[in-house]
Amino acid sequence: MRTSTLARAERPRWRRRLHEVIFEADTPAGRGFDVGLLIAILVSVVAVMLESVADIRREYGTALRAVEWVITVAFTLEYGLRLLAVDHPWRYARSFFGLVDLLAVAPTYLALIVPGAHTLMVIRAIRLLRVFRIFKLARFLGEARLLSTALQASRRKITVFLGGIVTVVVIVGTLMYVIEGEANGFTSIPTSMYWAVVTMTTVGYGDIAPRTTLGQCLAALLMILGYGIIAVPTGIVTVELAQASRTVSGQACPACGAEGHDGDATHCKYCGATL
Numbered sequence: 541m542r543t544s545t546l547a548r549a550e551r552p553r554w555r556r557r558l559h560e561v562i563f564e565a566d567t568p569a570g571r572g573f574d575v576g577l578l579i580a581i582l583v584s585v586v587a588v589m590l591e592s593v594a595d596i597r598r599e600y601g602t603a604l605r606a607v608e609w610v611i612t613v614a615f616t617l618e619y620g621l622r623l624l625a626v627d628h629p630w631r632y633a634r635s636f637f638g639l640v641d642l643l644a645v646a647p648t649y650l651a652l653i654v655p656g657a658h659t660l661m662v663i664r665a666i667r668l669l670r671v672f673r674i675f676k677l678a679r680f681l682g683e684a685r686l687l688s689t690a691l692q693a694s695r696r697k698i699t700v701f702l703g704g705i706v707t708v709v710v711i712v713g714t715l716m717y718v719i720e721g722e723a724n725g726f727t728s729i730p731t732s733m734y735w736a737v738v739t740m741t742t743v744g745y746g747d748i749a750p751r752t753t754l755g756q757c758l759a760a761l762l763m764i765l766g767y768g769i770i771a772v773p774t775g776i777v778t779v780e781l782a783q784a785s786r787t788v789s790g791q792a793c794p795a796c797g798a799e800g801h802d803g804d805a806t807h808c809k810y811c812g813a814t815l
Contacts, residue, residue, distance in 0.1 A: 556794070559625040562618075563792040577618065584611040612648040619645060627795035628811060635797060694776045701772055705740070712736045712762055716755060724751040740766040 564570045584607070590596045591604045619641045623629040632638045713733030720726040725748045726735065735748045739762050750756045792798070795813035807814055 555625060558621060559794050562622055562625050563797060580611050580614060584608060608648060612645050615645045626797050627813065631811060632797040697776045698773055705769065709733050709736045709740065712758065715758060716750065719752060719755045719758065720750050736762060739763060742766050
């Protein structure tokens, strides 16, 4: 810990200032930088969407591509500054937002080799998640972290639950194939299983429907079962949410750029640097 504290103390002032502006929103400069970044993201995503419309592309295609390239160059510079601002650039590059930042600029350059790849620029919309840090809504970061923890804790229970659902689908699908047969549209067991999934989830496309009395009774039971099972995964996740509640800080680590630290944390839980 002393080593990381000393390393931070020896960081050049310009580098600390750069980290404060790019990764934090405690100052007008940092908030202004992130607001400008979000505006650029929105403009780039809208430009890509508009270019996918044939009439707009024919009329304004050149202008839209120019906007795309200007924003891509700006994002490329911003990505380089992010790597420069942290003590461990490779660690940030491998983080979630680091990968998103890279993928946000890669499609435009890839389009020079593979035509049409620039449409993947809509991935920039993911970067809008930074809005939670801009407005200091740490409670939203906490809720996102809380939900993630609850889902991870309940994954085994949900897996068992889904396994049971698949078993019911296989059994009911097989029974419907036997009861209705190919004459009523249940041409195979996989087709009958498809009907069972559609019925159990209460979607009911109506492309396949039982004709016999016994088949309709089985369908009614499956529909009722479908309504009953909706509450199961909700209850599982709710219990885990109640157990996983904790306070999360919106501060980013100056060394690796990681977020999601505890509200009272003084050091990064990923690299040990002082927050």
